[in-house]
Amino acid sequence: MARRTDGGWPDGPRSLPPRRRRRTRRAFPAVALGAMAVGVAGCLVLLPAVSNACQTVPDATDASAxxxxxxxxxGSDVLIVGDSYTTGxxxxxxxxxxxxxxxxxxxWDATIDGVPGTGYVNTGATKSTRWNYLSRIERSESIDPALVIVQGSQNDWLVSADTLERRVEQTLRTAxxxxxxxxxxxxxxxxxxxxARTTTGISDAVAAGARAAGVTYVDALAGRWFTTTNSARYxxxxxxxxxxxxxxxxAGRIDDALEALATPRTREQCA
Structure with missing residues (x-):
């Protein structure tokens, strides 16, 4: 159940249009699979016998993943702090x-704290520092989330890169x-x-602040999530x-990014 801090609970299911469904992996065509099988079989004939004793497996000791x-x-408890994108x-x-x-x-059992116009520094229409990300995170101290997602910063376009980087680091260290x-x-x-092209400097500053705080940064710009081709429909x-x-x-791109962070590194295991 999602709890909101921006003016009430979300509308009930009957008021919502059809939303996202779980994505399924696309299957390869049967012809392609057959060709792949023949190719793989041919390769195996050429490999030394010792290779059959080794395989790539997930690293169970990857604590971060x-x-x-x-x-x-x-069912995890999650806190999401953000701007008008988080508000919708x-x-x-x-x-x-x-x-x-x-x-x-x-x-998830989530607290969604979205306030339009805000950022790590910017206070939006409130003009009060009580509504920047740091202050809102500090006021959420009583909850106990397993995951904290801090979204945004494109509203912080009026501050210098150095100021933004320092505030990002301070905010994420506090979290x-x-x-x-x-x-x-x-x-x-x-x-x-x-x-998106105007937010490059902001993204760089947030990335630097996150790096200094030891927090994972998901870079939508570097990942080219929104392009000149797809932006018109989104x-x-x-x-x-x-x-x-x-x-x-x-939501799907962020979901994919979280899944990638949760996937253990692989290692070679030999009998």
Whole structure:
């Protein structure tokens, strides 16, 4: 169940349009599989016999991946702090964004703290430092999340890169200190094009601050989540936010990023 701190509970299921369904892996065509089987069989004939005794397996000792896998499991307590993208501005009702989609998909017990116009430094229309990310994280100290996601910062375009980097580091260090057993992840600016091109400096500053705090940074710009090709169908009419399809897509990309963090590194195991 998602709890909101921005004005009430989400609408009930009957008021929502069809949302995201679990993605399934696409199967290879039968012809391709047959060709692959022949090719693999041919390769095995050429390999030394000793290779049959070795295989690549997940590294069960990858503590970081194991902690993340536990933190993103169904039913986990999750805190999401963000801006208007977390609130859902641009969606069908203006209050249903990527966070609500991802929480429903994952079955998390989540607190969704989205305030439009805010960031690590920016206070939005409130003009009060009580509403930047640091202050809101400090006020959430009483909860006990297994996963903390801090989204955004594209509203921090009026501050210098050095100021933003320092505030990001301070904010994420505070989250780690308050919840030493939690997995903390920072999601960078994820605007559609052409707005995305203007957030490069912001993304770099947030990445540097996250790195200094020892927090994983998910870089939507480097990953080219929003391109000149797909942005038209994902952008809201204002060009600043996402529409329903865009938030659904963003939820899926963040979901994929979390799954990747929860996948153990592999190692070669030989008999």
């Amino acid at each position: 194991n902690r993340t896998a536990s933190a993103i499991a169904r 501005r641009g969606s069908y009702d203006g209050t249903h964004g990527w966070a609500q989609d991802l929480v429903a998909e994952r079955g 780690k200190r308050q919840w030493p057993d939690a997995v903390v992840v920072a999601i960078g600016p994820s605007a559609p094009q052409p707005l 952008a809201a009419p204002d060009g600043q936010h996402l529409n329903d399809a865009g938030y659904l897509y963003l």
